[in-house]
Amino acid sequence: xxxPDLPLVAPQTxxxxxxxGSHQGTGKKQRVRRLSGxxxxxxxxxVAVPTLVVVGLVWLxxxxxxxxSFTNWDGxxxxxxxxxxxxxxxxxxxxxxxxxxxxxxxxxxxxVVMFVVATPLGVLFAVLIDKELKGSRFYQTALYLPVVxxxxxxxxxxxxxxxxxxxxxxxxxxxxxxxYGDPKxxxxxxxxxxxxxxxxxxxxxxxxxxxxxxxSLKEAAQMDGxxxxxxxxxxxxxxxxxxxxxxxxxxxxxxxxAFDLVWVINQGRNGLELIATLVTAxxxxxxxxxxxxxxxxxxxxxxxxxxxxxxxxxxMREDER
Amino acid sequence: MNRPATExxxxxxxxxxxxxxxxFSRRSMLRGSLLAAGLPALLAACxxxxxxxxxxxxxxxxxxxxxxxxxxxxLKTMNAMxxxxxxxxxxxxxxxxxxxxxxxxxxNNYLQGSPDDVFSxxxxxxxQFFAAKGLASDISDIxxxxxxxxxxxxxxxxxxxxxxxxxxxxxxGPWAVFYRKSLWQERGYQAPQTLDEMKTLAAQMxxxxxxxxxxxxxxxxxxxxxxxxxxxxxxxxxxxxxxMAGEEAWTDQKVKTVFDTWKGLLxxxxxxxxxxTWQEAASGIVNKTSGMMVIGSFxxxxxxxxxxEDIDFFNFPEVDPAVGADAVEAPIDGFMMSKRPRxxxxxxxxxEYFGSPDDGVVxxxxxxxxxxxxxxxxxxxxxxxxxxxxxxxxxxxxxSQFMDRDTRPDFASTVMIPSLQTFISNxxxxxxxxxxxxxxxxxxxxx
Numbered sequence: 001x002x003x004p005d006l007p008l009v010a011p012q013t014x015x016x017x018x019x020x021g022s023h024q025g026t027g028k029k030q031r032v033r034r035l036s037g038x039x040x041x042x043x044x045x046x047v048a049v050p051t052l053v054v055v056g057l058v059w060l061x062x063x064x065x066x067x068x069s070f071t072n073w074d075g076x077x078x079x080x081x082x083x084x085x086x087x088x089x090x091x092x093x094x095x096x097x098x099x100x101x102x103x104x105x106x107x108x109x110x111x112v113v114m115f116v117v118a119t120p121l122g123v124l125f126a127v128l129i130d131k132e133l134k135g136s137r138f139y140q141t142a143l144y145l146p147v148v149x150x151x152x153x154x155x156x157x158x159x160x161x162x163x164x165x166x167x168x169x170x171x172x173x174x175x176x177x178x179x180y181g182d183p184k185x186x187x188x189x190x191x192x193x194x195x196x197x198x199x200x201x202x203x204x205x206x207x208x209x210x211x212x213x214x215x216s217l218k219e220a221a222q223m224d225g226x227x228x229x230x231x232x233x234x235x236x237x238x239x240x241x242x243x244x245x246x247x248x249x250x251x252x253x254x255x256x257x258a259f260d261l262v263w264v265i266n267q268g269r270n271g272l273e274l275i276a277t278l279v280t281a282x283x284x285x286x287x288x289x290x291x292x293x294x295x296x297x298x299x300x301x302x303x304x305x306x307x308x309x310x311x312x313x314x315x316m317r318e319d320e321r
Numbered sequence: 322m323n324r325p326a327t328e329x330x331x332x333x334x335x336x337x338x339x340x341x342x343x344x345f346s347r348r349s350m351l352r353g354s355l356l357a358a359g360l361p362a363l364l365a366a367c368x369x370x371x372x373x374x375x376x377x378x379x380x381x382x383x384x385x386x387x388x389x390x391x392x393x394x395x396l397k398t399m400n401a402m403x404x405x406x407x408x409x410x411x412x413x414x415x416x417x418x419x420x421x422x423x424x425x426x427x428x429n430n431y432l433q434g435s436p437d438d439v440f441s442x443x444x445x446x447x448x449q450f451f452a453a454k455g456l457a458s459d460i461s462d463i464x465x466x467x468x469x470x471x472x473x474x475x476x477x478x479x480x481x482x483x484x485x486x487x488x489x490x491x492x493x494g495p496w497a498v499f500y501r502k503s504l505w506q507e508r509g510y511q512a513p514q515t516l517d518e519m520k521t522l523a524a525q526m527x528x529x530x531x532x533x534x535x536x537x538x539x540x541x542x543x544x545x546x547x548x549x550x551x552x553x554x555x556x557x558x559x560x561x562x563x564x565m566a567g568e569e570a571w572t573d574q575k576v577k578t579v580f581d582t583w584k585g586l587l588x589x590x591x592x593x594x595x596x597x598t599w600q601e602a603a604s605g606i607v608n609k610t611s612g613m614m615v616i617g618s619f620x621x622x623x624x625x626x627x628x629x630e631d632i633d634f635f636n637f638p639e640v641d642p643a644v645g646a647d648a649v650e651a652p653i654d655g656f657m658m659s660k661r662p663r664x665x666x667x668x669x670x671x672x673e674y675f676g677s678p679d680d681g682v683v684x685x686x687x688x689x690x691x692x693x694x695x696x697x698x699x700x701x702x703x704x705x706x707x708x709x710x711x712x713x714x715x716x717x718x719x720x721s722q723f724m725d726r727d728t729r730p731d732f733a734s735t736v737m738i739p740s741l742q743t744f745i746s747n748x749x750x751x752x753x754x755x756x757x758x759x760x761x762x763x764x765x766x767x768x
Contacts, residue, residue: 072768074731075429076454083768096760099739164596181539181596183746266539270595270742285426286447286730289765 089295122202155264183271209243387437389424467676492691494618512635535611537602541738621690649717
């Protein structure tokens, strides 16, 4: 520690006082000069390391998948055994692979149900809890609990409810519905379990958003004679635009990621086909149709690119404003 | 127990405790071999004399054994086999048990990574596939020692496409129609000889309030057994072999007849089979709520020890008198040696043990649902069921493995499992189903 009578800055590093002219201009030049040296190395490292990680762990595997999708490879031996077969895998996927069509339909259904059921329910619960009704803490905990669990675990929990011979639902209702085995039912059973989880997640995000809305806005709306519903849809909801976008993105991500639950139920067969499970079923295991599985993965990549583009477009348009 | 911190940790905790110690890592392998560098090392070295160089660089005297026998009874059996092998061969064995399905799903990566010296696997096409890829070692010299104890059929099932042996068969179990003796005596049922008789019997069972044919296909493979039986009864053994090898068309009327016949039988099968595991279906036989079940002799694992003598079976009945019913499905289990075992001498000693009559005794005593493949193995301790199974297979004219062992693994798992499940949930579009299978088959077999 320097004693009070000594200068706080060592003379050799002290900056000379600006001799005149624009104070601001000099300051800027100095800040640029200060960046050179160790700072510059630090900045370069901070940019380079994450870039390398992203390129190595995200981009290279993605590009490798795309390249492998034009080949026929069983995953054994060196890369020299890889046989390039052009678009054959893609032709096969679209013309010659019965599970593909239902998989796309199920992924879309997943997305629609998440949007139409899970998200509005999450918003509703968030609004109700935000009103701080009696026991709202209890409801908040109960609704958020499923979010903590992994989807794979959710599959097991619901197995106890759904099981045909030993399940709670059939025992209580005296029915014999085969929820996980019957293709008429299992997709809805799986969707119900997913929504059960997703609602709490959306609720939490909206709750955070609602707490952030300036109370004076609501007051002003009420002064102008708006009722509760009008206040929410005309004032609060538009104000929460950033949250809305985040929830939108998360909903899309979660519906594309819908994998664990279905895999736990029956490995994504018999009415539960999803693109992600088809990719896994073809690549993992004795099958090892690496090329064919990569073609499916590439198709999934293209689908997610559509959503990513929409998201970027929305965000950039916002920046321009 | 600690709470899992990550999803993968949680998933790992779902693996049964018996399979928990699946230490495939190089580190645990190294640690193991360091620990074992004591007495067993000396024993192994003494017993083997000169062939120092072939042991490989690792130098550990321990033999690692990868096993997919993870269910309760098979695991108990495996432990007994390991104990006996250590005693008789003077080697030290480290058993790595992996959950059955996980083992199958990872076999590709496992064999290309750092596999155990010896690993459990299946005979037939599935063995040949990995042998042809160079992922297993030629063990023809072991066959020079053990070969005299085996029939030609077993040697053939252990031979790769190049004419060398890659596999030591230990046990097998036939597929047939299994039932509970006491239930049948009580009701006065007789084993049917023809499919029509079986249908009549099944109708009687329905009248008596039983499910005639217990059935499950959640895992995707059990239904393959029914297809195989019908196919071999309708079209014969050779057609089964050719169809599985991709040489016959699935659009052939012969295949359609199989599906058509099956469709006629489906109303007699247990409903909602796609949500049920084979164990759940077998419990219907154990509890006497189902009359019979087309399954392998491993169904015995679901019965209590006291009920073991109450299991009986009959050959899947004849459909066409011209074809007969002398083709039997009896998948063989056994062991292979990985491509570069760290302890080759030890691995070969272990495989010699697996091929010995002694192993057959240990295995068939602990797990009475299998039959020893070694013909010299003492059968005096066999249960009624085991005796009957052994005789049943010995009298068969031809022996098939199983759909997923007689054809390419990629075709079996990505085409046949979904296709058979589609058929079970909608048996009406047989033409469409067959042409879909055929066009996918062409694409896969062309590669």
